Amino acid sequence: MERRTFLRASAVGAGAVAFSGSLWQNAALAAPAQNAPSPYGPLRTADANGILLPAGFTSQIVARSGQTVPGTSYTWHGAPDGGACFADGSGWIYVSNAELDGAAGGASAIRFTSGGAVTSAFRILSGTARNCAGGATPWNTWLSCEETDTGRVWETYPFGGTAVARPAMGRFTHEAAAADPVRRVFYLTEDKSDGCFYRFVPSTWGDLSSGTLQVLRAGTATSGSFTWANVPDPDGSPTATRQQVSGAKRFNGGEGCYNADDTVWFTTKGDNRAWRVNLADSTYELAYDDNLVNPGPAPLTGVDNITGAGSGDLYVAEDGGNMEICMITPDDKISVFLRINGQGSSEITGPAFNPAGDRLYFSSQRGTSGSSSGGITYCVTGPFRN
Template sequence: MERRSLLRAAVLGTSAAVFGGALSRGAAYAAPAQNGPGPYGALGSADANGIQLPSGFTSRVIARSRQTVSGTSYTWHDAPDGGACFADGSGWIYVSNSEISSTGGAGAVKFNSSGTITGAYRILSNTNRNCAGGATPWNTWLSCEEVSLGYVYETDPWGVNAATRRDAMGRFNHEAAAADPTRQAIYLTEDAGDGCFYRFLPSTWGNLSSGTLQALKAGTGTSGSFTWGTVSDPDGSPTATRNQVSGAKRFNGGEGCHYANDTVWFTTKGDNRVWQINLANSTYELAYDDNLVNPGPAPLTGVDNVTGSSSGDLFVAEDGGNMEICIITPDDVVAPFLRITGQSSSEVTGPAFSPDGTRLYFSSQRGTTGSSSGGITYEVTGPFRS
């Protein structure tokens, strides 16, 4: 079924949160994305960094775990994971989590207008398995702990203000977060086989110190309507947050999350799906399912972190698969955008665009060594469509 209308993206002027394209479909549902030619063409041979890219794109290494970031005294963290970019005058900052037990936290790299690295530093320390997260419209980074009874920490990408634990956002196996300024909500994924999809409604937009945590309620199908139910005890003890709302819809391993124009997308690794929540009409559906690609094989497996571009394209990173970032276009086409070679024991993490949309940052969490100490963070530059 063809999409009814396409809403092009709006990129926040002073924030690096990118709001990609979205759909408005009424009661109709489109078929999940299918194999097809990507907008940038076929992948070329691996470059000197082992990355296969379409013609016109180039890569460079930004940082390596346990090595100092070029031109700085800061040692890049192990196991780089979720990330985001923030505008900084004419330059920008890329923030990256560290998925390490007990000492995880997050670090940042600062760039000037030409893309030269001008600084690197720590913005969060001594937290536990900081996996994904999300940017806020007021230019903070929400770093999420992927552990039972994990917290969300609100951090300063500039490293000036101390990080703040946001207890009201719930204690559970956190993954990603995505901000919705229209409904003044933060959406949250849960990395559990029977996890929920949540929204947090701050008492005051821009202040996450208090508010209401809710879980999405719906049937067992892959499309339909939904409502929200309030989690009465967000600290998750003695009853887990996912077991507090009657009729809460279960999702198999929530991962990345991205909001754009009345739509929020999130991935579930247990069943290799990308879900689409249509907020304007309170319906949900599948944007991608690797079991529904015909003809196969499915190009996108091991779905994980996700971001969007100003053209409305989704970029979905693979945890496993064949180490690709795949693109899902507004026309429901899925295709590889890049592939990292020689790193089959790693996963792709932290995709995020620079504020002007011309550079894509991401990491190989365990690099060529297959160890968390071997992480590599990259930048890809090229003619991204707008």
């Protein structure tokens, strides 16, 4: 998402692809994550791409906005945002949103061999508005979410097919979507300072054309129990979707969202928090809060997109801050995994692992120029914990 200013909460209240869930379940009701040394060791000096990485890791530039993707004839889109990887035989496809309007908006994809070489790149969605984050489905489609007041979820087809809007999933300022194949639902975040956290229950699993949109109801504290309530009018007109259910819990600028078996995580950039929703017992709590890191300073600010590794490690990207991707481990420790130098007017977007878990893709949305036309998409390869 484009940089913006939120009102920060000054007081703390009381009280896709999945991780290894048992690791996180053992951490239930733990204190928010605290500073610790990285399990990968300290960052080295910046490499030729301006990225500081731990020993054993290397980076490469995969694509640049406005330039032909190397090895193809396709011009990479501007303002790259949310992304995901899909297994494609022995290789994979990386999908990336374009947070732009009109013909330039939508999403593109890059196909890779098993060795990580690019074989093709192509458009899978165009003509939409401010496609920010999204999420993969278990049936290998990409949900591209529009970040506007009447934004839609678009189901797109990296393996071929025409994208289609899914209005039953609600019209609001969409950010991320995360599939829960166990409960057969999707979780959705909303990028508003008084936004909500939703779930969509499809009428038929595998078909998003109809279903029930629900919103999380809870108190005002930072932990407690919750229930789900049906949203009467998912179309959000004339009454905004988030204003339709009394008692809906408010979250300050919902961003990334990721399901981990019986836990779903999401971030809120307005107050630099990560939340843990414990689905087995219908409770929620803080997983990270930059105001609660003691001793400081807090390593993670501008909390934004998230993804996870098979080890249970959670990777959280910054919008601004020090342009870092930070790690939260299953024992509630937080550290810096990488930092991008010289791009203070950008943000890190679209972190996603390839199927083997040894390559992490992500973008700097505005690169060194600070403009949406200057986006850079990277790949980091190394001995990730799996």
